Amino acid sequence: MTGKVYLIGAGPGDPELMTMKAVRMLKEANAVVYDRLVSPEIVAMSNPDAKMIYVGKASDRHTVPQEGINEILANEAAAGRIVARLKGGDPLIFGRGSEEAAHLKERGIEVEYAPGITAAQGVASVTGVPLTHRGLATGVQFVTGHRQSDDVLDLDWKKLADPNTTLVVYMGVANIGQIAVGLMTEGLSGSTPVMAISKATTTDERRLISRLDRIATDSREAKLKPPTLFYIGKVVSLYDEALPDPAQEVAAHA
Secondary structure, three states, rough: OOOOEEEEOOOOOHHHHOHHHHHHHHOOOOOOEEEEOOHHHHHOOOOOEEEEEEEOOOOOOOOOOHHHHHHHHHHOOOOOOOEEEEOOOOOOOOOHHHHHHHHHHHHEEEEEEEOOOOOHHHHHHHHHHOOOEOOOOEEEEEEEOHHHHHHHOOOOHHHHOOOOEEEEEEEEOOHHHHHHHHHOOOOOOOEEEEEEEEEEOOOEEEEEEEEEOOOOHHHHHHHOOOOOEEEOOHHHHOOOOOOOOOOEEEEOOO
């Protein structure tokens, strides 16, 4: 009898940000396929009898390539297991969950989803910086700052350089300089405030407040590492430096 696959969003790291549905699915599964960005505390919430399969990957090295992950999911389900595909953030926001689902559905394997708190929402919850705010941002844009195989980062800079929206850049540490130049070339002011936050909602969280024309230098000097999220826009002006835990490093250069 063929099993099924749960595509589960683990959120940005804090176990308390997982949905009740995600936790229920994780405990039901007898096989768990999990990513590098899933926190150890969340992995530990798995069914203790589940088969654990690590498929973590970073931008420059993949423990298992995506095609291999697709096959693992299909093979485990074909063996009759309930498989939890545990992914950081939300599986349908830069998580390649839709690719995995398509592969499984082509093989007649049932797929169910549990949405996760995406990193942008996690950052808002721990910093108090909103994604939208009356008079500052009427909308929000999510974009990935990473391209596979060193492809050119060819984004719609004109559309993204909107001073009335909040731009959230995922996976942008390596290319934040290019992103800043692209936005300023299309007219976004160099004085636009920027917040960078790595490993948001975890005990290793680090924050940096800067501005668009200095964010590349400040990020490099702060030695920020992935996963780091960038908030670009006027909403960052609402950041209150008194809010962070003193144990967290905060560099303010705005």
